[in-house]
Amino acid sequence: MINKLFFLLALTLVFIGCRTQRIEVYFDVPFELQDTASYNKFFDRFENHISNYTYFIDAGHGGEDRRSVGPRKLAVEADVNLSVALYLKNFLEEAGAKVYMTRTADSTVSLSERSRLANQSSADFFISIHHNAPGRANDNWTNYTSTFYHAQETDYEYEPMERDLARYIQRDLAYAMRNSGGTGSFDGTYSDYIIFPKRGFAVLRETNIPAVLVEGGFWTHHIEELRLIDTTFNKIQAWGIFRGIARYVSNSIPRIEHIKTIVTDDSTAVKFKVNDVIKIDSNSITVFVDSVKQNNFLFEPKKNELILNFNNVEINSPLIKIFLKNINNNHSFPFEETIHLLNN
């Protein structure tokens, strides 16, 4: 009799279980967010590095653009982007950093306006936050985390430091979400030319400050949609991005500045200073004059000075682009400047 009752009870539970189709969403809380001591320890270690820089966070879409809605009609991409962006803003501000945002509410901001605001802010980094959808209609199983940088290594406009930033963010975000980076690239970072050949994303192309675009996960995925509407999970995502930024900036980033132009009767020397507390990898120095790669430069490691010699009197105002990296493998902030050789 008791056995029969148990059997009926079990059968009823199975029936109810099937009827409500309860889906367990799975995520882990990063250890730094599990207790105050670990959280504080992280800030003690990284906050001085983080607050050295300013950040521009762009929550994708919003306002009139709320078209991207998940298969269960629960996740609106615009809202998920904003939720992650606001948590990221809080983490960065808690570390003492200055943060700019394109929007802090559900409002309409055009793509060109986003870049204009970012350029005007002269922040050090632009981080655009989005969530993804696959190319095929009715695909509700594709899901991964990816981070985009602008252009490709072979292009003049490619800035290797954008890929550095993308790599750090991607690694820690994907880890925090327990997602892979997809199979389209080895480390989960992608050139935006993969989506729009030779143009890339407008928001990365038109933004002059170093910029990356994060695609957190697929709102079209049948389970990921349920994770993305959970604010605890959005906070974990923001923590992943924040931790990637923290590790990236703690390895220091070289900055190049033009310090002097010395004109003599037969030649002109243009001097640049490389500012970094970390040693520069002298083999990494890449110099372009009017977009042509050069080999005629000298680097003095003790002074961290780079000297470029011009013998050609035909060149009056060359456009000089330089990048290099420190021995932590972090590339320099973009440097591209027209130097006037005769007026000095």
Ligand SMILES: [Zn+2]
């Ligand atoms: Zn989007």
